[in-house]
Amino acid sequence: SQQGEEDPQALSIQEGENATMNCSYKTSINNLQWYRQNSGRGLVHLILIRSNEREKHSGRLRVTLDTSKKSSSLLITASRAADTASYFCATDQAGTALIFGKGTTLSVSS
Amino acid sequence: EAQVTQNPRYLITVTGKKLTVTCSQNMNHEYMSWYRQDPGLGLRQIYYSMNVEVTDKGDVPEGYKVSRKEKRNFPLILESPSPNQTSLYFCASSLGSGGSYNEQFFGPGTRLTVL
Numbered sequence: 001s002q003q004g005e006e007d008p009q010a011l012s013i014q015e016g017e018n019a020t021m022n023c024s025y026k027t028s029i030n031n032l033q034w035y036r037q038n039s040g041r042g043l044v045h046l047i048l049i050r051s052n053e054r055e056k057h058s059g060r061l062r063v064t065l066d067t068s069k070k071s072s073s074l075l076i077t078a079s080r081a082a083d084t085a086s087y088f089c090a091t092d093q094a095g096t097a098l099i100f101g102k103g104t105t106l107s108v109s110s
Numbered sequence: 111e112a113q114v115t116q117n118p119r120y121l122i123t124v125t126g127k128k129l130t131v132t133c134s135q136n137m138n139h140e141y142m143s144w145y146r147q148d149p150g151l152g153l154r155q156i157y158y159s160m161n162v163e164v165t166d167k168g169d170v171p172e173g174y175k176v177s178r179k180e181k182r183n184f185p186l187i188l189e190s191p192s193p194n195q196t197s198l199y200f201c202a203s204s205l206g207s208g209g210s211y212n213e214q215f216f217g218p219g220t221r222l223t224v225l
Contacts, residue, residue, distance in 0.1 A: 033213065042114075042200055042216035043153075088153070092212055097143065097168060102152035 004032070004072075004089040004101035012107045019076040021104040023089030024069075030092045032065055032072050037086045037103070046074075046087075079108045112137045114217035116201050122223045123191055131186045131220050133201030141204045141212065142184040143168065144176065146197040147219075153200070159184055160207055191224040198222075 004025045013019055023032070031050045035043040049056045049065045049072065056063045062075040076083055086105045090098040114135045123129055135142065143158035145168075155168030159178040173195055175187040184203075188195060199220045205211040 031212075035214075040198070040219065040221075042218050043202075043214070044216070045213045048213055090214075097155050097158060097207075098212060098214060100145075100153040102150070 004091050004099060006087070006089055006101045006104040008104060009102070010105045010107070012109065013079055015080055015108055015110045017079055019079050019083070019106055019108070021074050021087055021106070023072045023074070023101055025089075025091045026070065029067075032092070033090045033098065034063060034074050035088045035090060037088065039085075043088065076106075081108050081110045084108045112215070114201055114203055114215050116199075116217040116220050118220060119218060120221050122225065124225050125192055126190050129188050129191060131199060131222070133184045133186065133217060134182050135203040135215070136182065137203060137215065138181065139203035139205055139215070140181070141207045142178065143202050144174070144184070144186050145200045145202065146170065147200060148197050156186070191222075193224050196222060196224045
């Protein structure tokens, strides 16, 4: 199946810095979602952006979507230690399943 | 509290011994699915169900069965587990399967080890 691919695979930053992670996908989508997973736990939905939207905000999160480049980015501003987690993008390709990428592991040190 | 529950959370078993992992949601969601998560491979969908009595294969269905007799429950059955099914399993549900309705709510996970 087609997959979103996150980049980078791993990211280490200091508290207070911004974290940016990217997602690329291969086919047309209806929407793209970002999820967070704390170590070994279930994924938690963060934000959904529709294919006709270019940018969306939720608290310290900013998501952009460029359908011409088939890519999305997730920006976490003013990172905190509690943001340490894996982040996944998931694409809805007008089918019956979300296709998840392999994730970016973010480590925020204090 | 709206949630997806899975049981058991941890399971160690032996090759060939049939097991069932239960999944239940209390949000009246129509769509439910099972994923497995393996290092380096991300999440891969095993089976999904769009409604009661409607199930279909995901990306990696071999060795698994599911049923959807009630809207709230979606058990995952391993008839004859093998070591390559050692993994972290997640059940998830959503209102629907498309548009804005497919925000997934995940269960806490079941860590399965097959010896």
